[in-house]
Amino acid sequence: MTDESITDNASSDLTLDKNSLSYLDPAVDENKKEKIIDYQSTMNESCNCHNKEKNHRNHDENKSFSKSYVYVIGKIAHHFPNRSLEMELAQVIGNKPEAETRGLSREETVYQALIDPNNRYIARQLCYVMNVEYLETYLLVPSDPLDIEKLAKALKPSPNLGDIDVIIGRKGSIAPPEMCNGLMLPIVMVDQIYSFDRETLIKAIPRQTDMSDDQFTRSSNALFDRIIQLADNAGSTDEHRALNYLAVRYDKIYERTQLMQDENHSFTGIEVRSSRLSGLRKVLDVIFFYQNRHTLVISKWFVRVDVTEEFPFLVSSIQEYYER
Secondary structure, eight states, X not given: OOHHHHHHHHHSSSOOOTGGGTTSOTTSOHHHHHHHHHHHHHHHHHHHHHHHHHHHHXXXXXXXXXXXXXXXXXXXXXXXXXXXXXXXXXXXXXXXXXXXXXXXXXXXHHHHHHTSGGGHHHHHHSEEEEEETTEEEEEEEEXXXXXXXXXXXXXXXXXXXXXXXXXXXXXXXXXXXXXXXXXXXXXXXXXXXXXXXXXXXXXXXXXXXTSOHHHHHHHHHHHHHHHHTSTTOOSOSHHHHHHHHHHHHOTHHHHHHHHHHHTTEEEEEEEEEEOTTOSSSOEEEEEEEEEETTTOOEEEEEEEEEOSSSSOEEEEEEEEOOOO
16 A cells, blocks of 8 residues: 555544554554554544534634624724733834934824834734724724724824724624723624715715805715714614715715705704515615705605615615605
């Protein structure tokens, strides 16, 4: 028997018997053959147990992050998981030439250090937290290690009220206390990150040529505020995921709001209902309410959004809504 076939036999999951050991020297006695068979059986059982344990663990991990999705708007901040990492970052900053740090704030020096590729080992171990309306809401863990750079860059050196971070991902269990220095928040496995400021968002929205830029900006900001300030909008329910998706990805709702205001209507509210088109998929009707300032008659416009999976998408564009 060749060496290659011996290797194949040794790597297989089949249980060896005495006949399969015929390639051994005939001088090998029966007791030694028995010991080899017993050893092989023990190894097979050990490998099978290990594989079962690994598969079970992977199944549990996939299950915990499989169906609970988030689409959340807020701001990303960082926490140190331990004192050691905090002091390591301080030493890295302290070793920089004085000319590179003179005149900078603490936040600016931290930001510069974290986006430096040489300090990726620090950025990788930080805790990234999503704040919604100034409340710590989620502990962020990137599904792709390369997204550590995006998380680090989202830590603005000079944050302002207009900064916006959008996280799309899968929500898991509560973080254990030792994960982030006692900070116990739901873990979100991050699959997509957007970072921009509100001014850039509003300016990117197309508008009709006869619209006043100042008025359009004011009405768009008011609509955006109404969406993200809805009670408990942590982006984890289907309704809030649909709203947050529209707020940052569908500019027509801002254009419609301005058009209605030009027709002497006031934007008065938003309601999310399950669509009549829902069946095997989750489709929601997002309804925008506008009241005529003179007649007090309510006009309704709506958009259909599919929220079945992690990434919501538009089913139908904005149109007038009629009660049935």
